[in-house]
Amino acid sequence: MDRVKKKLAFGCMRLPMKDGKVDEPQFCQMIDRFIEEGFNYFDTAHGYIGGQSETAIRSCLTSRYSRESYLLTDKLTDSYFEKEEDIRPFFENQLKWCGVEYFDFYLMHAQGSGNYPKFRRCRAYETAFELKAEGKIRHVGLSFHDKAEVLEQILNDYPEIEVVQIQFNYLDYDDPAVQSKKVYDVCRRHGKPILVMEPVKGGNLANMPAAARKVLDDLGGGSPASYAVRFAAGFEGMLSILSGMSSIEQLEDNISYMKDFKPLDESEMSAVKRVVEILHSKNLIPCTACRYCVEGCPKKISIPDLFSCMNTKELTHDWNADYYYGIHTHNGGKASDCIKCGKCEKICPQHLPIRELLVKTAEKFERS
Secondary structure: OOOOOOOEEEEOOOOOEEOOEEOHHHHHHHHHHHHHOOOOEEEOOOOHHHHHHHHHHHHHHHOOOOHHHOEEEEEEOHHHOOOHHHHHHHHHHHHHHHOOOOEEEEEEEEEOOOOHHHHHHOOHHHHHHHHHHOOOEEEEEEEEOOOHHHHHHHHHHOOOOOEEEEEOOOOOOOOOOOOHHHHHHHHHHOOOOEEEEOOOOOOOOOOOOHHHHHHHHOOOOOOHHHHHHHHHHOOOOEEEEEEEOOOHHHHHHHHHHHOOOOOOOHHHHHHHHHHHHHHHHHOOOOOOOOOHHHHOOOOOOOHHHHHHHHHHHHHHOOHHHHHHHHHHOOOOOOHHHOOOOOHHHHHOOOOOOHHHHHHHHHHHHOOO
């Protein structure tokens, strides 16, 4: 793990897109700048961008750079195996899709009380440890979305786990559903290095209400995203902070303050706390747009996009939210189409009452 050069990681769930495909020329340009500035950590999973993330990494990263110049993380997601015998063939395909002979980190994906029993039953962790012994994985870990007590159980069951990826940002720090601080404390107690996902909470901490934005602007420093990423990176035990970058502009902004990282100072921490107070007063939907809910929706409702429209409507009250609601529901999948099956709520890492929120979203956008 000492090969992780700097604390900013390139999260490949939100890449630059063009006509429904990854914009590979721009992705190549972003990778070149990232590596040029001394960063080397990339994170993907098979479900990201419908499988395009892994193959774009092969085209733009692994086929263009020596294996020693980057670190690559991939993940085992429960929807891609049903029994132990399914795991190795899927893993071997992931190596091919990414164009590598081994992964530096391989994580059991989105672990929680709902899917952990399946991983145990199918000996997923044991298989990963075997693959490590064979040299096809350097470090075995997990990404986590649940309460602290569940992580405690997993780390007790599998003390060989080397790294834990958690959701951690200043808005979720004391959130009772996400439990960022409590989960962080479990990792520290078990001595596990931490990878951070959602430091900007799906962009919500970059695009914020004017009152909150002013608090950060008055500091006279960086972008709203910079304070969110630096907040997470400033805690002890943080190995790297993932940022999903979909444009060269976002990349350059991240590089500007993470190339020579400095934790938030006292005045900046006070400002962040004030921002939290303002955002909590807005009662927004804390969706991170992970899109796990979309795959299993029988009505093909693009739930994160509709919630994003709802949040924008609450914050700005302008026509733009209505416009984008129309785009995301043009071919069906309105909030009112929900049949309340509950599949989305079972898989939601944020434990959101999605069915109830869809009713409110329909009331907001579909009254006419």
